[in-house]
Amino acid sequence: MKNRFNIVLARTAESLFWMGRYLERSEATARLLDVHLHDLIGTTTTQQKRWTNEIQAMVAMEQIDEPFEALAMRLSIDRDHPSSIICCMEKAWENAKSARDAISLELWESINVTYSRLLRTFITDLGHSPHAYYAWIKDRSAAARGLGDTTMNRDQAWLFLHMGRAIEQIDLTTRLLRVKLLDPNEEDWVVVLRCIGGHEAYIRAVQRPVEKELAITFLLRETLFPKSVLYLNLQLESALLSLSRNIRDLNASDIIPPSLARLIARLSYPRVGEMTGSSLLERIDEITETQSDLFNLFNSTFFSPLRDLSKAIPQRSEVWI
Amino acid sequence: MTWRLEITHKTRYQYQEPVYSSYNEVRMIPRSGGNQLLLSSLVNVSPRATLYTYRDYFGTAVTAFDFHRVHDHLEITAESHVEVRNYSGPSSEVSWDFIGSEAIQDDFAEHLMVTPYTTVSADQASEIRDLVRGQSTPIDGLNRAIEWITEHLSYQSGITSVQSSAADALAVGLGVCQDFSHATTAALRASGIPARYVSGYLFPGRDPIVGESSIGESHAWVEVWLGRWIGIDTSNAVERTDQRYVAVAKGRDYSDVPPFKGIYFGGQSSTPFVTVTITRRQ
Amino acid sequence: MESPLQNYSPRIGIFDEMKNDSKDGIDNWGLLTRAIESMGIDKLKRRTLECEESFKARGITFSLGGQERTFPLDPIPRIVTSTEWRSVELGLTQRVKAIEAFLDDIYGAKEILRDRVIPRRLIVGSSQYSRKAAGISGHNQVRITVAGLDLIRDETGKLVVLEDNIRTPSGISYVLENRRAMARILPELFESYEIEPVGDYPSKLLSALLDQAPAGVTDPLVVVLTPGVYNSAYFEHSFLARQMGVPLVEGRDLFCRGNEVFVRTTEGDLKVDVIYRRIDDEYIDPTQYRPDSLLGVPGLLNSARAYNVVVANSIGNGVGDDKLLYTYVPDIIDYYLHEKPILSNIDTYRLEDPDAMKYSLENLDKLVIKPVDASGGKGIVIGPSASDRELSEVAEAMTKNPRGWIAQRVVNFSTIPTIVGSGLAPRHVDLRPFIVSGPDGRWVVPGGLTRVALPEGSMVVNSSQGGGSKDTWVLRDRHNRDRIHIESQATSALALADIDILSSIPNSGQSKAQLQ
16 A cells, blocks of 8 residues: 555645745734834824835735724724735635645644634624734734644645745745835834844844844844744755655755755855845845745646636537538 | 438537647437448547547447647547438327326336426417327327427527527527427427437438538437337428438437537637538448 | 433323333443433533534534534433344345445346336436436445435334435534544443444445455545535545545546546646545536536546546435435335335325325325425425415425425434433434445444434424434444344344345335325
């Protein structure tokens, strides 16, 4: 008997990948909103408006004029808004359910409980305090990460889940940096670090007051910080290596995109001037391109496009004489 | 009189955009039995594909194939040699009692049931039934039914579609062979006479010259059971089908016999280009 | 402390399974009732609640109207004696065997129609008679890999057949999960009672499926085909796939090429040999059935026809659980097996018979009217509790389409003590045992799913209509602990059950449906 346990459906791999992404996204959105809502008191209207625009730009949605609180509300519990936390959790749950046979019972249980509680408790308002809601979301996402990490084998299923999370986090850091770099008024890099959940880590690792250059270096290259772009790309590289060992007839060289190796080298050993000014924006473009290479790789090699039956066209003989 | 006919049925679909894959079934091989004997047959498709043949529930030979490479056309060529003779036995002499008996009605239940295609309005069903059953013998009833169809349907293409039912066609009073056949089937079944839908080929002329090709037709007609199966073609006002009629598939209605059926993934196709060439060989 | 059973009083005229215990001289319910008494209802309820919470967390739920619901578990089990179960097993096996022979016949030679045992119009007029599936047969003629028959205990205490489900019966996952839950709720009793285990089901099903692989396949790949995460039975599909260790696939994971079926995996396309499908016939292959189906696999039917893949249960089985055909099952058993039915039917009226129609229309309020081809309790009208409007509507529908409906005597299902509020009250139950056809013949899960109608007096047990479930305990035979193999031992066991085996040739189709 062949080892059937190794079979991972293309769709399941895709579900795991997206489950990872959506879990990470809901956590990141919660963190983003939490930080900004917290700092809202004592900021000027112009500042609030800027934040509103930045967050709108980051989660890739329409730019409309609305108070920050209204935006936060929509992004928290509006089931009709595809980027809202509740929608991300719903998609994470859907993907988990679809990949139910590939994840551990404990991980599934945790996500299932989160989702049903979300529907039960937070469907109309955020309860007493939005901060409690965001804290709860962060906790649940962390619980899912922890359960996945401690109860699942490091097999294909875990690797796809893991890579989904990493790719999403890189995506978020990149977007945040891009938005903040393009904003000439942005001076508060502490807020930027807090949005990633990295302020404390910065203080420990850098041991200097927060300033723009150092913060950017930290977010992009700090190998001690598990959400830095370099750290996450190293994780992706090693995940791809493991994947190549897990799948028959697959060589690491076939699947690790050259751009990934290049990016890692560049971030590890930058040349003078590569991380400042307009070169910095080029680096960020490079990160984005590597991301899209990886995404294309997943789609073409592992997720093999599924046939969409809704696009099937019937044909048959027409009426004749 | 026996004819040996060679039939070439070509169907071509041209796709405006690439098609990635498709699944298809054709019913284009004439059957053996009754007044006809299939001598040989060959189905070819382009692009090339592995053909799989089976006989369906109604005894029709089905050829199935699928494509998984990008292609921009589909061409099916079905060639067959078939021997057809005219029925020359005695005419039917069965009585209403016989046709209406429990045993016959149950044995032919499949060809007495109303299907979505062979539905007519309740009023029309009882009108036909009264007319047909009012005749002294089933054979007279059959002739009366044929008359009724001729009175209520005129031949015109482009009005009805492949989805139209007998009721649809009768409502506008117009239709093509498929509609005539559905309406005739419906009328007979409503009168308790077993009837089935036949698809096949019709040789156009009455007196073919051996060796000379003619443009034939894909056609549909009806068979009625009155002690034996009798072919009738109401769309051509033909009371008894003869050696010009080559049967391919038989069933309860069109849905049991479609000459070509499939689904594909990709761009829209144009209207298929269909030719049927029939040559008398002997 | 007052015993929770002190005020337990079943309705007169209804068979209560606990009250009618010890007819065989053995006190089967005693241990259980004493355990309940000493534990108290509150504690029992608390333990059950914990289990239900865990069901919810684990997603042991079914979808209803977009909501995930648990199938409420009542912690008072049902007890069935080994003696009774032995004959039920035989009856179920006999019935499934006969229906399978019947299916094979009507999709092939149709001898039973030629011999006029069953009217041909019954078959050719069935919406479930799939002409497109004619000519496809499974390995060893297994058509019904899994059957789930619905039984009820009538007023006299006899288990009779209510329905045959031989398409894609569901509920087995609850049987297994309920048993696991009960081991936590009443662990004490598992030591005192010797209960037949049910946990073998997944491995029995897997062997059955492996056994059906096309000839020549040495290492078959089996998959479970589900309509997807939003199907009400998705939990069960995923449960079975996990328990058998085979992939759970949706239609879009599969594709056919050259009449072979493949599943898309991260390591490429792998050939599939056996599909345990939980998708209805009409959605299974859009090239043959509903072209708008988004759940199926184009080309699947021809792949099965070419015998490169086996689809279980077979396509077209629905004609065998048509409720009008049900009235002929005794004749079918007689015709194919030359045996008398071990399990009886409920008196059923065939409405194509004018007298039966007349009687039924006149007595609608005393009968149960059912559509012949629906499942899950859909479309059923229960005369005594139906409104005038419902009755007149169903009367019209019956008159219009006599073939589409049957009428049945109202049978008062038996009752079992069930927790209601803070006490115990009698509630009506049915039983769905599962029969698996594997390489060693047919295997019946000891017990099955006992469904209970929770509202007082209700006999609607469907999960979608407020039903709950109970664990079913088949007690182990103390004298004969080695389980006998059913089919090979049929003869001696039949003798045991005091049942004649008919050796006569089939008598031609006399109607066994009754008219009083």
